[in-house]
Amino acid sequence: MAVVPLEASSKPTEAPSTPVTRLGEQVFDTVAEVGDVARFSILTIVWIFRKRPRWSVLVPIFYAIGVKSVSVVAITGTFIGMVLAVQAYHQFAMMGLATRLGSVINISIVRELGPVLAATMLAGRVGSSMSAELGTMRVTEQIDALSALGTNPIYYLVVPRFLACLLLIPLLTLMGDFMGVIGGAVISTQVLNVDSFAYWKHTRDFVDSLDIFAGVFKSYFFGAAIALISCHRGFNSKAGAEGVGRAATEAFVFSFIVILFLDFVLGLLWNSIYSAMYPQSEGLL
Amino acid sequence: MNHDGAAMVEGVRKEDGLIALRGVTMRFRYQTVLKEIDLTIRRGQTVCIIGESGCGKTVMLKLMIGLLHPTKGRVEFDGADVASLSGPDLVKMRLRFGFLFQMAALFDSLSVFDNVAFGLREHRVCGEQEAHRIVLDRLKEVGLPAGVESKKPAELSGGQRKRVGLARALAINPEVMLYDEPTTGLDPIMSDVINELILQTQQTKKTTGVVVTHDMKTVTKVADRVVMLYPLSRLEPGESQVLYDGPPEGLEDSPDPRVGQFVRGEAGERLREMALQRHGSGR
Ligand SMILES: Nc1ncnc2c1ncn2[C@@H]1O[C@H](COP(=O)(O)OP(=O)(O)O)[C@@H](O)[C@H]1O
Ligand SMILES: [Mg+2]
Numbered sequence: 001m002a003v004v005p006l007e008a009s010s011k012p013t014e015a016p017s018t019p020v021t022r023l024g025e026q027v028f029d030t031v032a033e034v035g036d037v038a039r040f041s042i043l044t045i046v047w048i049f050r051k052r053p054r055w056s057v058l059v060p061i062f063y064a065i066g067v068k069s070v071s072v073v074a075i076t077g078t079f080i081g082m083v084l085a086v087q088a089y090h091q092f093a094m095m096g097l098a099t100r101l102g103s104v105i106n107i108s109i110v111r112e113l114g115p116v117l118a119a120t121m122l123a124g125r126v127g128s129s130m131s132a133e134l135g136t137m138r139v140t141e142q143i144d145a146l147s148a149l150g151t152n153p154i155y156y157l158v159v160p161r162f163l164a165c166l167l168l169i170p171l172l173t174l175m176g177d178f179m180g181v182i183g184g185a186v187i188s189t190q191v192l193n194v195d196s197f198a199y200w201k202h203t204r205d206f207v208d209s210l211d212i213f214a215g216v217f218k219s220y221f222f223g224a225a226i227a228l229i230s231c232h233r234g235f236n237s238k239a240g241a242e243g244v245g246r247a248a249t250e251a252f253v254f255s256f257i258v259i260l261f262l263d264f265v266l267g268l269l270w271n272s273i274y275s276a277m278y279p280q281s282e283g284l285l
Numbered sequence: 286m287n288h289d290g291a292a293m294v295e296g297v298r299k300e301d302g303l304i305a306l307r308g309v310t311m312r313f314r315y316q317t318v319l320k321e322i323d324l325t326i327r328r329g330q331t332v333c334i335i336g337e338s339g340c341g342k343t344v345m346l347k348l349m350i351g352l353l354h355p356t357k358g359r360v361e362f363d364g365a366d367v368a369s370l371s372g373p374d375l376v377k378m379r380l381r382f383g384f385l386f387q388m389a390a391l392f393d394s395l396s397v398f399d400n401v402a403f404g405l406r407e408h409r410v411c412g413e414q415e416a417h418r419i420v421l422d423r424l425k426e427v428g429l430p431a432g433v434e435s436k437k438p439a440e441l442s443g444g445q446r447k448r449v450g451l452a453r454a455l456a457i458n459p460e461v462m463l464y465d466e467p468t469t470g471l472d473p474i475m476s477d478v479i480n481e482l483i484l485q486t487q488q489t490k491k492t493t494g495v496v497v498t499h500d501m502k503t504v505t506k507v508a509d510r511v512v513m514l515y516p517l518s519r520l521e522p523g524e525s526q527v528l529y530d531g532p533p534e535g536l537e538d539s540p541d542p543r544v545g546q547f548v549r550g551e552a553g554e555r556l557r558e559m560a561l562q563r564h565g566s567g568r
Contacts, residue, residue, distance in 0.1 A: 136393075144352050145390040149404045149457070150379040 018055050040232045041153075047155040053163075061160045065126050066168035068173060072125055072189045073118050077176035080113050081105065081183030089192050099198035101207035105184040110207060114177035115215040116263055119222035121176075122169060129232035130161055131251035134234025135244040141206065153235070162227040169223030170216045177215065197211035212273075225262060226255045296448070303328045303461065303493055304349050308358035311344055320517055320526055328460075331487050331494035333504045333533070335547065336514035341499040343387065345514070346463045348496065350382050351375065370498050380408065383454030383492075387465040391438035397449050398434035404457040405408045413489070423452040425537040427482055444475035451482060455490070462486060464496045468503055480506045501548060513544055 084105045092098050134157060137143050146153045189196040230251040237247035302325035303402060311319040318341040318510050319411050326332050347353040348360050349369040359483060360367045362378055370378050398420055405416040408429050424434060427448040438446060448468060464483060468476035480503050487494050487507065496507060504511055513529035513536075520526060529544045536548050 098468065140388055140393075141386045141390040142392055144347065145392070147352055147388055148350055148379060148382065148384040149407065149453075150376040151403075151407050 032274035036236075037228065040235070041156075041228045043154050043159050044228065044231075047152065047159050048163070051155055053155070053160045053270060057156065058160050058163070062164045062168065065122075065161070065164040065257050066171070069122060069125055069172055072180045073121050073172045073176045076117050076121055077109075078112065078183035080117060081109060081180035081185070082187045084108060084113075084180075085184045085187035085192065089188070089194075098192070098194045101188050101192075102185070102199035102201075102203035104205045105188070106207045107211060109131050109180040109184065110177050110212045110215045111214070112263070113237075114180055114220040115173045115222065116259060117174040117180075118169060118173040118218060119226065119259045120256060121260065122165065122172065122223065123226045123230070123252050126165070126250045127226045127255045128248040130227070130242050131230040131234040131237075132248040134231055135237030135247040138235055138237045139239050139244060145151055157237075158227075158231045162224065163232055165209055165223040166220060167223075167225035169219045169226075173219040174212075174215055177212065196240045214270050217270070219263050220261050221266060226267075229255045229258060302326065302361070303363055304495070305361040306345075306348065306355075306358065307361065308346060309355040309360060310328075310357035311341065311348065311353065312356040313425065317356075317517055319348075319514075321354075324512065324527070324530075326493065326495060328493055329491060330509050331483075331496065331507050332510045333498055334495075334514060335498045335499055335501075335504060337499065337516060337547065340514045340516040343465055346384070346465055346495060346497055346507060350379065350384060350463060357549060376408070380457050381460045383457065383459035383461070383462045385447070385450050385464045387468055389438075389450035391446055391449055391453070393437075393438055396434065397436050397438065397441070399435070400438065400449060400536065401453045401456050403453065408457075409458065418506050419456055420542035422450075423456050424449070425538050426455070426485075428478065444471050444478070447471065447475075447479055448482070451479075455486065458490070459492060461493045463494070464494065464498070466498055466500075467496065468498065468500045476500065476502065483507050489551060499547075504533050504536075507552045511536060513547065515543065 085101060088101055088104055089098065090099055092104070134143070137157070143153045143157070145158055185196075185199065188194040189199055233247045233251040233254070237243050290425045290462065303510070304324075304326040306322050306324040309319055309322045309324075310317065322345070331546055334345060334465050336342055344353060349362070349367075351362075351370065354360075362381075362426070364372075365378070365490045367378065380546070391397075392403070395403070401420045401423055402416050406413075407418060411419070420434065421431075425431075429445060429448055429452070433441070433445065433449075436448075438449070441449065462483075464486075467479050467483060471479065481492065484507050486492055491563055494507070496503060498504065511529060512527055513533065515524075515526055517526060528541050529539050531539075536544060539545060545551075
């Protein structure tokens with residue numbers, strides 16, 4: 001009788017899967033993944049300088065990423081300002097420091113909440129949809145079709161999205177800052193009856209343009225990270241609706257983690273630069 | 286069996302073999318898909334690659350155009366190692382190929398017109414007016430009605446998409462056409478239309494063709510030569526993965542019973558295996 005090759009016997013015997021080997025694989029995968037994102041990022045940057053994308057490609061992407069994100073960033077910004085005012089008011093009022101609300105709310109917004117929120121919204125609204133779009137293109141071989149037609153997919157697909165995120169996120173951040181500041185001020189001075197003059201005076205004493213710049217500076221890194229992570233996820237999407245859905249989710253989750261990580265690292269960096277420039281004030285490092 | 290002749294002399298090679306796979310092995314992370322494949326495709330030839338799903342036919346096409354690089358061995362196009370090409374040379378090589386993808390792979394965000402014009406515009410092959418004329422010509426050649434050029438790919442039927450895909454591939458006047466399962470998923474009439482278009486392309490444009498298919502009608506209609514691949518996981522140790530390499534007329538008479546089974550569509554051995562597995566797992 002003929003020997004029937006069953007699945008198991010036709011494959012080389014593999015090492016048994018133990019918790020240790022699985023952990024090893026996981027670590028190996030993570031390192032390989034980080035390396036791959038780095039390679040992808042370098043290629044993207046090389047292509048930015050090699051060939052400028054066409055306007056007909058850039059404009060719709062800038063529109064989709066920038067203009068369509070304005071409302072969501074504005075709304076979340078406003079609410080964060082208002083929530084901050086409501087939450088902080090009682091503590092400050094108890095100590096008789098209600099007029100200090102202005103400095104606390106506004107410094108939190110321009111240095112931390114504005115940039116991080118704008119980035120989170122961009123990651124959620126734009127990052128996951130870019131990843132799903134590119135993932136669909138990968139799965140339906142459209143990315144291969146680009147290469148087959150002699151067009152580099154990184155040049156055609158990633159560079160425009162990267163530029164849009166990088167160049168538009170500072171504007172979105174400023175927009176979020178502005179709405180947050182307005183939201184906080186309206187609640188504080190109109191609803192909670194904090195003295196308006198004192199509110200703004202304390203704001204002006206404690207918040208300067210350098211603080212706003214610190215937030216905007218960080219946002220460039222957030223925008224770059226969102227674009228690169230989301231496009232990379234999309235490019236490596238696995239087949240099927242499930243694969244594309246997972247790419248979109250992962251794009252958001254990874255972007256969000258990296259945003260928080262960068263926020264921490266850039267915060268430290270900024271403080272040490274600041275204390276180097278103005279030695280009398282103390283930095284964290 | 287390798288009727289392209291293993292005894293080819295160095296030097297004649299370049300003219301003789303436009304595409305050559307030399308000892309090509311393709312390994313993905315969890316499986317080896319192709320193993321030590323040798324295949325030379327001559328200029329002007331139309332080769333059908335047949336074999337069951339998952340045996341590596343698409344991978345083979347992607348190797349030829351350098352979308353994938355072999356783990357071992359080399360792929361040559363017109364004498365050059367495909368893996369070593371980059372920059373303008375790579376683009377030049379790619380533009381000598383037309384690739385009809387299995388699901389057509391039209392760009393969703395672009396209109397039919399922009400899809401077909403893509404290669405022409407991206408590489409500034411010609412002016413916009415000339416491009417306009419070429420696009421409409423190509424669409425007419427594949428038998429699509431006027432007016433279709435302003436539609437989005439999502440509005441087209443499967444057969445129309447395939448034909449737009451064909452028009453897009455042909456727009457840049459390729460020397461070699463790669464077709465990935467051109468008739469899969471189409472009704473018999475539309476399949477015949479596509480087969481006819483492949484034949485027409487081959488005759489009027491003198492293209493070299495590689496047609497991946499498991500449609501025997503396509504094989505009989507267009508093939509000068511048939512190569513049958515077999516899934517590596519089902520192969521006995523030491524066997525070549527290419528079960529058949531020869532003219533289409535010889536398929537039925539192949540000494541290997543697996544070739545005839547595939548051509549006639551007989552599951553044979555597989556059914557017995559399935560029964561055995563069911564039996565085995567039931568115990
Ligand atoms: N990029 C890839 N990564 C991992 N595995 C792949 C990749 N492309 C193809 N494969 C695997 O290679 C095998 C052959 O695929 P393919 O060439 O598409 O088969 P077919 O002969 O049906 O066209 C499949 O098992 C598939 O899962
Ligand atoms: Mg296939």
